[in-house]
Amino acid sequence: MLPENIIHYPSPAKLNLDLRIIGKLPNGYHALESIFTLINLQDTICITPRHDTQIMLHTPTQGVAPDQDLTVRAAQALQPLASGSLKGADIWLDKQIPMGGGLGGGSSNAATVLMVLNKLWKCRCTMQQLLDIGLRLGADVPFFIFGQTAFARGVGEDLQPIEVPKQYYVLVRPDEHVATPKIFAHPDLPRNSPSNPNPSYQNLQPLRNDMQAVVLQNYPKVQAAFDILRQFGTPRMTGSGSCLFLPCDSEIQATQIQQKLPEDLQSWCVKNINPHPLFQLLSNT
Numbered sequence: 001m002l003p004e005n006i007i008h009y010p011s012p013a014k015l016n017l018d019l020r021i022i023g024k025l026p027n028g029y030h031a032l033e034s035i036f037t038l039i040n041l042q043d044t045i046c047i048t049p050r051h052d053t054q055i056m057l058h059t060p061t062q063g064v065a066p067d068q069d070l071t072v073r074a075a076q077a078l079q080p081l082a083s084g085s086l087k088g089a090d091i092w093l094d095k096q097i098p099m100g101g102g103l104g105g106g107s108s109n110a111a112t113v114l115m116v117l118n119k120l121w122k123c124r125c126t127m128q129q130l131l132d133i134g135l136r137l138g139a140d141v142p143f144f145i146f147g148q149t150a151f152a153r154g155v156g157e158d159l160q161p162i163e164v165p166k167q168y169y170v171l172v173r174p175d176e177h178v179a180t181p182k183i184f185a186h187p188d189l190p191r192n193s194p195s196n197p198n199p200s201y202q203n204l205q206p207l208r209n210d211m212q213a214v215v216l217q218n219y220p221k222v223q224a225a226f227d228i229l230r231q232f233g234t235p236r237m238t239g240s241g242s243c244l245f246l247p248c249d250s251e252i253q254a255t256q257i258q259q260k261l262p263e264d265l266q267s268w269c270v271k272n273i274n275p276h277p278l279f280q281l282l283s284n285t
């Protein structure tokens with residue numbers, strides 16, 4: 001599916017280990033505070049620069065029009081800043097991260113394309129410029145460009161590093177698509193969590209997700225998956241769902257729990273990773 005003998009660029013998923021809604025912004029969006037971490041469930045992207053100005057996605061994703069794909073939109077957003085002689089791109093995407101599950105796969109793909117093409121097209125954009133372009137593509141994109149476990153404020157653009165323990169998780173995807181706008185618009189959504197001026201993993205305990213209760217109430221399959229995971233520990237939801245994750249003490253424990261889950265519940269054994277694996281790859285090439 002991906003071409004061989006060219007570089008395979010990683011595009012990992014994220015978990016929101018904690019997500020609180022602290023109010024509303026003047027533009028109607030919700031002001032969040034959230035711990036984001038990368039995990040080792042990832043898509044893979046190949047990119048080669050072209051001599052013309054075309055941006056070609058060779059692997060369209062089912063349900064996403066190629067011109068709407070975040071890989072293509074990211075390349076288009078950066079293209080005016082290309083300074084080398086190569087200003088087009090051939091892109092291949094191997095999708096492993098389920099879409100619309102709160103794992104940020106599309107945003108991660110956009111971030112990987114921006115960081116790789118910044119180099120291949122000799123754009124010489126600073127990290128801040130890439131963060132600004134990323135934010136225009138989606139609220140989660142800046143985190144993936146920042147590339148470290150982060151405490152995010154605003155809609156996700158105000159980022160600072162935060163330390164979290166290394167941990168394994170059982171991750172499950174209930175067979176349900178949660179509509180993010182519907183959850184943000186729900187009258188029962190809590191919107192007044194206190195802002196944390198001095199965030200750390202310790203003083204945010206117990207970790208929670210302010211969107212979780214409304215999603216569980218309105219999506220029975222997410223509630224059912226939550227009830228299954230609850231037999232083994234304290235699961236939480238990532239982003240606006242529908243994916244749920246269960247912190248585990250070890251890889252063995254995570255694998256054992258995963259083996260006990262119903263076969264029709266899609267699941268993975270994952271761990272958090274830090275920093276973004278692309279950083280090392282780009283510094284070596």
Ligand SMILES: C[C@@](CO)(OP(=O)(O)O)[C@H](O)COP(=O)(O)OP(=O)(O)OC[C@H]1O[C@@H](n2ccc(N)nc2=O)[C@H](O)[C@@H]1O
Pocket residue numbers: 016028029030031032101102103104138139140154155156180181184238239240241
């Ligand atoms: C909840 C989070 C947490 O990481 O993740 P996901 O579930 O998407 O992974 C994000 O903040 C999701 O932000 P983003 O990806 O931009 O959300 P979108 O689906 O584009 O937003 C759909 C709609 O939700 C509302 N919305 C979104 C983000 C926000 N901070 N406040 C809002 O009120 C807006 O009405 C927006 O039009």
Ligand SMILES: Nc1ncnc2c1ncn2[C@@H]1O[C@H](COP(=O)(O)OP(=O)(O)O)[C@@H](O)[C@H]1O
Pocket residue numbers: 061063064068069070071098099100101102103104105106107108109239241
């Ligand atoms: N390359 C892409 N990968 C995933 N989703 C994409 C992509 N391009 C566009 N999208 C759209 O973005 C939406 C959000 O996807 P994604 O970022 O994976 O999940 P989430 O916002 O739930 O964390 C998808 O439902 C899809 O319509």
